[in-house]
Amino acid sequence: VKTSGIQQFLVQEEKRIRLDLFLKKQMPCFSRSFIQSLIRKGKIFVNKEASKQAYLVEKGDRIEVNIPSSGQPIPVPEPIPLSILWEDSSLLVINKPAGMLVHPVFSGQGGTLVNALLAHGNHLSKVGGILRPGIVHRLDKDTSGAMVVAKDDPTHLALAAQFRKRIVRKTYLALVRGRPSQNEGTIEAKIGRSPKGGKKMTIEGRYSQEAVTTYRLLKQWENWSLLEIHPLTG
Incomplete structure (x- = not known):
């Protein structure tokens, strides 16, 4: 997924879904709030017309997203201690503390799990883009608990499929x-x-x-x- 420029999508799904939710699935490296801000600013077009957030996309719709070059922050490594529950050559399991964001939400923000992961090592999956390296799923800022982080793309895709199919049991x-x-x-x-x-x-x-x-x-x-x-x- 490109982090700037123009992105184009052709809707294949049979079931109608809100525009912002559809784009969040297609562009996991961007937050839903960022996507909604693009819609409000008229940066997202459906069938060549500026769309609204509540629009329900349907099969055959053509979507164009204009992403500003400075629209998202690029995380940098920070030496933040990590509580590692498991680590092997394919993945990490982190005990995320309450009060920590998974990734930055505005430019220059630090202290997130992504910042800590970048300092821990550079072997992280690239599926989520440069903004969310290794991040397969997320927890809210004030929620503590185990998070699985992928070190390579095949592992990321396999784990994401398990979450999507609800094979993973969350407690x-x-x-x-x-x-x-x-x-x-x-x-x-x-x-x-x-x-x-x-x-x-x-x-x-x-x-x-x-x-x-x-x-x-x-x-x-x-x-x-x-x-x-x-x-x-x-």
């Missing part, structure tokens, strides 16, 4: 307010951006998507509960 620990009505169960609800803005998510929010999550109660206090959570849809 989270979540401290939640209140007490669930049952000790274990399944939550099926559409989740989207909160109308109140910011990064808050809510049931039946804007541009909601189907979400299925299983949970199991581990411990309870008066007003809090510790849950083991398995997201099945993302």
